[in-house]
Amino acid sequence: MNEPKSPAVEVTNVSRWYGNIVAVNDITFSLSAGITGLLGPNGAGKSTMLHMLAGFLRPSAGEVRVLGESTWGNPEMYRRLGLVPERESVYPFLTGYEFVLESARLHKLPDAEAATTLAIERVDLQSAMHRASGGYSKGMKQRIKIAAALVHNPEVLLLDEPFNGADPRQRLQLMELLRQMASDGKTIVFSSHILEEVERLAEDVLVIVAGRLAASGDFREIRKLMTDRPHTFVVRASDNRRLAASLVADPSVYGVELRDGTLEVRTSEFAAFTHAVAGVARRNDVSIFEIRPTDESLESVFSYLVKR
Amino acid sequence: MIDSTIVRLTFRQLLGQKRTILMAAFALLPVLIALLVRVSADSGDDLQELTASVVLDVLVVGLLLPFTALVFGTAALGTEFEDGTAVYLLSKPIPRATVVLSKLLVAWLATVGVVLISALAAGLITIAGEPQDGIVLGFAVGVVAGSLVYCAAFIWLSIATSRALIVGLLYVFIWENVVVGLFEGVRVFSIRAYTAGIAAIFMDVPDRVFEADLAGGVAVAFAIFIIALTTWFAVRALSRWEIGEAS
Numbered sequence: 140m141n142e143p144k145s146p147a148v149e150v151t152n153v154s155r156w157y158g159n160i161v162a163v164n165d166i167t168f169s170l171s172a173g174i175t176g177l178l179g180p181n182g183a184g185k186s187t188m189l190h191m192l193a194g195f196l197r198p199s200a201g202e203v204r205v206l207g208e209s210t211w212g213n214p215e216m217y218r219r220l221g222l223v224p225e226r227e228s229v230y231p232f233l234t235g236y237e238f239v240l241e242s243a244r245l246h247k248l249p250d251a252e253a254a255t256t257l258a259i260e261r262v263d264l265q266s267a268m269h270r271a272s273g274g275y276s277k278g279m280k281q282r283i284k285i286a287a288a289l290v291h292n293p294e295v296l297l298l299d300e301p302f303n304g305a306d307p308r309q310r311l312q313l314m315e316l317l318r319q320m321a322s323d324g325k326t327i328v329f330s331s332h333i334l335e336e337v338e339r340l341a342e343d344v345l346v347i348v349a350g351r352l353a354a355s356g357d358f359r360e361i362r363k364l365m366t367d368r369p370h371t372f373v374v375r376a377s378d379n380r381r382l383a384a385s386l387v388a389d390p391s392v393y394g395v396e397l398r399d400g401t402l403e404v405r406t407s408e409f410a411a412f413t414h415a416v417a418g419v420a421r422r423n424d425v426s427i428f429e430i431r432p433t434d435e436s437l438e439s440v441f442s443y444l445v446k447r
Numbered sequence: 448m449i450d451s452t453i454v455r456l457t458f459r460q461l462l463g464q465k466r467t468i469l470m471a472a473f474a475l476l477p478v479l480i481a482l483l484v485r486v487s488a489d490s491g492d493d494l495q496e497l498t499a500s501v502v503l504d505v506l507v508v509g510l511l512l513p514f515t516a517l518v519f520g521t522a523a524l525g526t527e528f529e530d531g532t533a534v535y536l537l538s539k540p541i542p543r544a545t546v547v548l549s550k551l552l553v554a555w556l557a558t559v560g561v562v563l564i565s566a567l568a569a570g571l572i573t574i575a576g577e578p579q580d581g582i583v584l585g586f587a588v589g590v591v592a593g594s595l596v597y598c599a600a601f602i603w604l605s606i607a608t609s610r611a612l613i614v615g616l617l618y619v620f621i622w623e624n625v626v627v628g629l630f631e632g633v634r635v636f637s638i639r640a641y642t643a644g645i646a647a648i649f650m651d652v653p654d655r656v657f658e659a660d661l662a663g664g665v666a667v668a669f670a671i672f673i674i675a676l677t678t679w680f681a682v683r684a685l686s687r688w689e690i691g692e693a694s
Contacts (some may be wrong), residue, residue: 193538195690212686215541228531232459244452245539287535 145207146171146191147295147326151199155187159253162187164350165201170328171228173320176341176358177330184331184350186225189299192328193222193422197276205295218246221293227280231273235264235283238272261316275302284312289320298329302336310332314340325429370375374402374416375429382425389415403433450541453549457523461557470515474565477506481489481569489514493584498573499650499657503586507566508642512590513619516558519657520601521611523554524685528605543685550582551595551602558594566590581650582657589646592670596638599674603681606688627660634660641670 155163163184177185190196191203194210194217203210205262210216229238239258245250259268262282268331272283281304287297291411296317302310317327317340337344337358344361346354354361376382379402383395386404391412394405406412420427449693481502486495502552527533534544534558600618604611627637634640639646640659658665 190690193532195537197687197689214537214542215540220538222534224531224534226531226534230456230460230532230535232463233456241452241456242535242539245450245541247535247540284651288538400468 146442147206148191149202150188151202151203151204153188153191153198153203155184155191155199161311161350163191163198163347165178165351166347166356167201168328168345168352170324170343171325172321173342174317174327174329174340175343175345176337177261177328177333177345177347177414178330178337178341178389179330179347179353181332183347184348185332187326187350188298188347189222189297189330193220193297195222212259217293218291221288221291221296223281223284223288223296223298223301225303226443227277227304229272229283231265231271231277232442233272234269235272235279235286238283239268239286239290243290248291254290254292255286258290259283260287263312278306278309281305282309282313285295285316293325295326295328296329300331300400301329302331302333310336368409369405369407370412371410371433372404372406372416373429373431373433374404375400376420377426377428378423381423382427385419385423386416389419391415395403448545448548449552450545450549453541453546454553456536457550457553458538458557459520460526461519461553466518467693470518473514474511474561476522477502477565477569478572479510480506481572484573484574485505493656494574494577495580495652498577499582499586500651502564502573502586503582503639504568504643504644506659507569507586507590508593508639508646509624511565512562512593512642513615513623513639513685515561516554516594516597517601517612517615517619519554519557520598521605521615523550523598523602523605525605525611528688530611533688537688544682545550547602547681547685551598551678551681553596554572554602558598559591561596563587563592565630572638580652580656582652585646585649589642590652592645592667593638593642596641596670596673599681600638603677603684610660630690631660635665635669638673641666645670 148170150166150168153163153166154161166188174277177188179185187196191198192205192210194213199210206219210220219233233241235253240251240255243254248254259265262285264282264286267279272280275283276347281301285298286299297367301313305313317329321327329340341358344354344358345352346361374382379397380401383397383402386392387395389412391406391408392404393407396403406411416427416430477485483499484502488497511658524533527536566586567583570586574582601611601615604614623637623639627640628636643659644661644663647657648663650657661669
């Protein structure tokens with residue numbers, strides 16, 4: 140495990156455009172064994188990136204290599220690669236067991252039945268495996284798709300929004316399964332637009348915004364960047380002017396503005412400001428009626444990372 | 448070259464209840480018309496000509512065969528592109544030629560299953576009591592060969608365009624039934640003409656009973672050429688197939 144290994148996934152200056160629309164713009168990264176989260180808002184280019192990794196889209200420029208080989212136009216690659224697509228569709232006329240078994244047979248596995256049983260056990264779907272998959276819930280479909288993708292025990296597993304539709308218990312179970320696979324030396328890449336999912340599972344993260352790689356690396360570092368970015372709070376207090384005068388002296392605040400009966404406070408240190416504001420108000424005998432951040436949407440967090 | 452798992456999956460996919468009922472009902476049409484022809488025929492009617500030039504050539508080869516091949520040929524792979532299940536098939540270590548040939552085999556067998564039974568029943572009913580002179584046999588061989596050409600072409604269409612059904616309908620009803628009728632020179636690009644040409648090889652009938660637009664040898668050669676060409680196009684298109692934004 141400690142031997143230095145060449146990266147399992149190598150993406151070099153990859154772009155992908157559809158006519159005039161640039162979906163992925165000059166992205167470079169490499170990944171080794173472990174779990175990597177591909178984080179970004181909807182439409183950021185995550186699926187395009189995953190599909191290029193999976194060999195289902197040809198890069199318009201640059202090169203994608205998985206386990207040292209190009210994935211585009213290389214079906215043999217799928218012996219070592221598994222893909223869980225985002226779309227829910229499964230063959231509705233097959234039972235869950237048949238769906239995974241046919242995947243095992245298409246992989247020409249020597250003991251397809253045993254591999255099928257094992258894969259279904261890993262996603263904990265034994266109780267429903269003989270039901271037609273067309274009648275499965277969203278979460279069950281996700282799990283049977285994952286079982287089909289890992290039936291051949293791939294070295295690299297790509298998952299597009301794998302937790303969509305899963306309930307909290309199933310989500311934890313899937314996360315545990317992916318952690319196990321990562322500890323077995325597999326390379327797992329999953330996309331998500333939900334920060335908490337990535338935070339709970341991924342060791343490394345790639346933040347994609349508007350087709351560009353906005354940040355990459357250890358999740359804790361990126362989380363810190365997101366938290367320490369400039370924030371604007373709207374405050375409504377019993378005496379906005381007095382509170383503004385005191386807040387401007389606080390080192391966590393770099394700007395205040397009085398407008399239409401409210402106070403806008405700009406801070407570069409989220410945590411320090413939220414700790415300081417209550418004390419400042421108390422010392423000045425000012426009551427705070429409302430305090431809210433103005434730009435906490437995931438999109439604004441991402442766009443900050445892009446502008447850096 | 449053929450993958451038994453793909454064949455099995457495609458059969459289950461193609462022969463869904465609604466599609467099977469629709470095709471069975473459509474296949475009954477030439478048989479019912481054959482019965483009507485026999486019931487209403489009088490002694491002056493040439494039953495050989497009615498069998499060859501009307502029931503088999505117009506109803507079976509001109510209508511039932513292309514429509515059935517269009518339904519099965521475009522659905523064999525096309526439905527998987529539409530519903531997103533193609534990803535499961537294409538993310539396996541299977542050569543794209545094997546995928547195309549396996550799908551082609553199923554579409555062809557399904558089309559033959561529907562059209563051949565209908566052709567035999569309708570032909571035998573219409574010509575009953577008259578000398579066959581190879582008419583029913585010729586059309587039986589013709590539809591088996593024609594099914595393969597149509598299916599190969601329609602499978603390619605289903606990979607190359609998301610509007611394969613519309614393009615296929617335009618080909619069958621505008622190109623084969625209108626354009627080919629107007630311009631003799633383009634008959635070599637008509638699958639219907641190949642089917643009739645192959646059927647005529649087995650017949651020993653005067654021209655007033657049945658006359659194919661293409662000589663047998665030419666029909667066979669073009670049929671083989673089109674099968675090979677469209678299958679090659681299909682493999683090439685599938686190798687370059689990219690997942691859609693919505694997939």
